[in-house]
Amino acid sequence: MPFFAYKGRNARGELMQGVLEGADSGAVAEQLFNTGVTPIDISVTSKVVSASGDDPWWRRLGEKKVSSMDVQLFSRQLYTLLKSGVPIMRGLAGLQESAVSKAFGRVIKDLRESLDSGRELSAAMRRHPEVFSQFYLSMVRVGEMTGRLEEVFLRLFDHLEFDRDMRERVKTATRYPSFVIFAMVAAMVVVNMFVIPSFVKVFEGFHAELPLMTRILIGTSAFTVRYWPALLVALLAGVFGTRAWLATTAGRYRWDKWKLHVPVAGKIILKGTMARFARSFALSSRSGVPIVQALTVVSQTVDNAYLTARVEQMRDGVERGESILRTAAAAGVFTPVVLQMIAVGEESGSLDELMDEIAQMYEREVDYELKTLSAQIEPILIVFLGAMVLVLALGIFLPIWDLGKAALHPK
Structure with missing residues (x-):
């Protein structure tokens, strides 16, 4: 939704101004009237309140940005x-003073000022979309509507901790394979640019026909040495072109769909994403969110365009009156065991509990896959390393070996 800059006066006649998000100017005006502010001017703006505040840019160069850990601890x-009965304004004041991150301290300060001007907490957080996700905002809004805000914050903490732990485990498991692949690519570049050209002069002194593999290596090296600026430009163009393509809706959708079919890594991505979906759906359902709205909110937490489309497909089916089991089966991303658990949960009215069980099941599977990831990838890496060593051995040392044999057995 677009953002609107507004000016208005409160009940005491004081001038109020800021930025609000809304479907149109009428919706923004209604928000202002509900908070006791009479609007004077409302205009569309592209400016969004950020965590940087009004500090000069040179003071923010070395400043750490707001992280997910900051939001989790918050x-x-x-x-x-809230559980201890501390008023929220006093609590935010204490959190602002004790904030380790200066950027997040400014965010908390803006939340206090927004609450002081009559806004709801969810509306105040919506002014910082780079800090609070749409799922986070939706859950806070549900907590305000149901009067269970402190319970929602506890569940959000658990959700953020699970999400961060999942991402960290994936990064840890992929660190070693990524390093090996990088080392292989760097070795190939060094061999093509520096090693093979040194052997060319030796081979030229043989005055004999070189083996096919040697000729291929020499040709590849000569092409790389001669046209490396063009290759570098092509590589950069490919990187930026791919990023631009991924920024499009169709490109992101195809890329996310392809990732799920990548050998070894695809099933980890799928199970990790489905664990996040199940956990988010259970949280939304337990907080009293209607199923259709819960699926809309949960689709924002699924960090995959293809799976997001499948969740939205489920939501559309539920809106048409279909059962969750039928829509889940039509989505084509759940295993038969999960579909059976969904059927039991829907029949017994304990879907949130069964979704928690599904999330735990996916988490256990992801944990097992991550523990065995190195064992699954090592054979592939060994094959590639062996192939590279074999090509180099045949291409570089075979002519030298033939020359040695000729010297030992002269005609």
Whole structure:
């Protein structure tokens, strides 16, 4: 939704101004009237309140940005404060003073000022889309509507902790294979640019026909040495072109769909994403969110355009009156065991509990896959390394070997 800059006056006649998100100017005006502010001027703006505030840019160069850990700890602290009966304004003041991150301290300050001007907490957080996700905002809004805000913050803390732990485990498991692949690529570049050209002079002194593999290596090296600027430009163009393509809706959808079919890694991505989906759906359902709205909210947490489309397909089916089991089966991303658990949960009215069980099942599978990831990738890496060594051995050392044999057995 677009953002609107507004000016208005509150009940005391004081001038109020800021930025709000809304479907149109009428919706923004209604928000202002609900908070006791009479709008004077409302205009569309592209400016969004950011965590940087009004500080000069040179002060923010070395400043650490707001991280997911900051939001996670903030959720836990707010839960503790609200549960203890501390007023939210006093609690935010304490969190602002104790904030380790200066950028997040400014965010909390803006939240206090927004609440002081009559806004709801979810509306105040919506002014910082780079800090609070749409799922986070939707859950806070549900907590405000149901009067269970402290419980929602506790569940958000658990959700963010699970999400961060999942991402960290994937990064840890892929660090070693990524390093090996990078080393292989770097070795190929060094061999083509520096090693093979040194052997060319030796081979030219043989005055004999070189083996096919040697001629291929020499030709590849000569092409790389001669046209490396063009190859570098082509590589950069490919990188930026791919990023531009991924920025499109169709490109992102195809890329995310292809990732799920990548050997070894695809099933980990799928199970990790489905664990996040199940956990988010259970959280939304337990918080009292209607199923259609819950599926809309959960689709925003699925970090995959293809799976997001499948969740939205489920939502559309539920809106038409179909059962969750039928829409889940039509989505084609759930295993038969999961579909059976969904059927039991829907029949017994305990879908949130069964979704938690599904999330735990996916988490266990992802944990097992990550533990065995190195064992699954090592054979592939060994094959590629062996092939590269074999090509180099045949191409570089075979002519030298033939020359040695000729010297030992002269005609």
